[in-house]
Amino acid sequence: xxxxxxxxxxxxxxxxxxxxxxxxxxxxxxxxxxxxxxxxxxxxxxxxxxxxxxxxxxxxxxxxxxxxxxxxxxxxxxxxxxxxxxxxxxxxxxxxxxxxxxxxxxxxxxxxxxxxxxxxxxxxxxxxxxxxxxxxxxxxxxxxxxxxxxxxxxxxxxxxxxxxxxxxxxxxxxxxxxxxxxxxxxxxxxxxxxxxxxxxxxx
Numbered sequence: 001x002x003x004x005x006x007x008x009x010x011x012x013x014x015x016x017x018x019x020x021x022x023x024x025x026x027x028x029x030x031x032x033x034x035x036x037x038x039x040x041x042x043x044x045x046x047x048x049x050x051x052x053x054x055x056x057x058x059x060x061x062x063x064x065x066x067x068x069x070x071x072x073x074x075x076x077x078x079x080x081x082x083x084x085x086x087x088x089x090x091x092x093x094x095x096x097x098x099x100x101x102x103x104x105x106x107x108x109x110x111x112x113x114x115x116x117x118x119x120x121x122x123x124x125x126x127x128x129x130x131x132x133x134x135x136x137x138x139x140x141x142x143x144x145x146x147x148x149x150x151x152x153x154x155x156x157x158x159x160x161x162x163x164x165x166x167x168x169x170x171x172x173x174x175x176x177x178x179x180x181x182x183x184x185x186x187x188x189x190x191x192x193x194x195x196x197x198x199x200x201x202x203x
Contacts (some may be wrong), residue, residue: 010179017184019177026180030087031079037072041065047197067093075178084185087178094175101171112154151191 015022019029044065071093078086 010187012184014187017180017187019180026177026184027079029177030075030181033090033177034072034075034079037068037075041068041072078185079181082188083184084189085184087182087185090178091175091182094171094178095172101167105161105164108157110163111157112161158191 013025017026018024019026048061071089074086078084148164
C-alpha cells in the first residue's frame with residue numbers, strides 16, 4: 001500500500017528523467033559521462049608525458065586538468081550519494097567549456113588567417129622549447145627549424161579549431177544529461193519527504 005502510494009507520487013522511469021530519446025535513464029547516462037570524463041583526464045595526462053607534447057605543458061593546462069578532476073570526482077560522489085547539489089559543478093563546468101570552446105575557435109581562426117597575427121605568434125613561441133629544438137635538429141637542418149615551427153603552429157591551430165567545434169555539442173549534451181539527473185534526484189527526495197510527511201500525519 002505504501003509502495004503504491006509512493007509510485008503514484010514518483011515515477012523513476014518518467015520521461016523527464018530519461019535521456020538518449022528515452023532509451024537510457026539520466027543517472028546511468030551521468031555515470032557514463034563520469035566514466036568518459038575520467039578516461040579523457042587520464043588520456044590527457046598520458047599525452048602530456050610524451051616529449052612531442054612538451055609545448056603544451058603550460059600551467060594553465062594543469063590548472064584546467066585539476067579543476068576537471070575535481071568536477072569528475074564531484075559527479076561520481078553525487079551519483080553515489082544521490083545528492084543533486086553535487087551535480088552543479090559539472091553543469092557549470094560544461095557551460096563554461098562551451099564558451100571556452102567558442103573563444104578558442106575564434107582565436108584559432110584568427111591564427112590561421114595570418115601568420116603575423118597575435119595568436120599565430122603566440123603559438124609559434126610555444127614551439128620554441130629547448131628540448132624540442134634539440135630533437136628537431138637531429139632530423140632537420142638548423143635553418144629549417146623556424147619553418148617547422150610555423151607548420152607546427154598551423155597544425156596546432158587547426159587541431160584546436162576542430163576540437164573546439166566538436167567539443168561544443170559534447171559539452172551541451174552531457175550537461176543536458178546531468179541536468180536531467182539533477183531533476184531526478186530532486187524529485188526523488190521531494191517524493192521521499194512527501195511520503196514521510198504522510199506517514200507522520202497518519203500516525
